[in-house]
């Protein structure tokens with residue numbers, strides 16, 4: 001007798017990212033609730049499963065939703081505001097002065113715009129740190145995406161809190177609110193070494209341990225950060241964080257660009273994950289993270305876009321291609337970081353970075369987070385290798401369907417959970433507000 005499932009999705013080509021990295025032609029996925037019940041050739045699924053809902057994606061390439069392992073999704077409102085500047089000057093002269101006046105409303109609208117971009121370009125999960133994160137949680141929840149998020153914690157007041165005591169209270173409230181949410185998980189997120197102090201970082205590490213949640217921090221992003229850390233605390237950023245208890249298997253560090261051989265060993269020993277941000281690192285000329293060496297050492301690496309202010313997009317397809325190209329150039333080796341490795345980083349690797357290890361692969365028991373790409377797009381023809389096309393040929397704009405937890409949140413160019421034209425009107429009014437702030 002057949003088993004019943006909620007939906008069967010037929011795929012022309014199915015990239016599973018399972019342990020054998022199988023790519024199946026004429027395949028299908030059975031979904032029950034928010035979970036994948038079975039994955040196999042279409043004839044096997046149809047013989048074994050019954051359903052009232054069939055999605056015929058037989059002209060499509062179906063694959064796991066991509067994971068954006070490090071972003072500040074609400075920064076879409078700063079997209080293109082200031083480009084072509086060094087990190088510290090860019091932050092202190094252009095980003096922080098506008099962010100000082102942030103409101104929950106601006107964060108929520110901007111985060112929803114970011115979600116629209118991500119859903120339309122095949123990202124199903126994001127790891128997000130920002131100011132007034134409550135508003136981002138709301139936007140992501142509304143968009144139907146999956147996230148790990150946390151309030152960006154600074155040793156000085158932010159628009160979300162007046163002092164660090166208030167900040168820690170806010171973090172506990174956020175943790176409680178999302179402790180049993182089906183798509184949202186919370187993590188403790190100190191912003192960076194150069195915006196915190198030792199007491200605060202040690203407290204963040206202890207709190208993440210107490211709450212049993214992730215910890216996410218920008219770390220070793222630039223040589224300037226290292227110089228500042230040495231001058232202030234007498235240590236380079238990675239040993240400094242290790243000595244404060246910040247580096248543990250629950251930790252994901254974003255960037256890890258300025259890293260010595262000894263520090264690579266510290267990262268490996270501590271069991272942290274790295275969120276690699278190739279476009280942001282290139283745009284701010286921060287440098288190239290030692291990704292091939294991290295992978296060879298067994299460190300889990302995911303890929304992130306960083307915020308739209310330093311990218312300027314949230315498109316994981318462009319990020320994957322840039323990742324593959326950057327390391328080939330840096331190591332002068334065309335075999336370096338091949339397509340399959342990049343795809344692993346953007347799916348299973350990112351899933352671990354973002355605290356959602358049960359996503360990133362289409363296997364029974366995993367969350368039903370998947371995307372479909374239209375194989376009739378001229379740039380995806382002819383098709384010899386699905387993985388090659390995903391990393392080197394696709395732009396993200398071939399994405400026709402984005403499913404999170406068994407629900408289509410984006411379908412044939414339409415966002416199913418919110419009014420996109422209305423959102424655009426709100427974004428235009430935020431642009432006018434930003435322009436007023438700049439001109440004073």
Ligand SMILES: [Zn+2]
Pocket residue numbers: 070071072218254306307
């Ligand atoms: Zn960042």
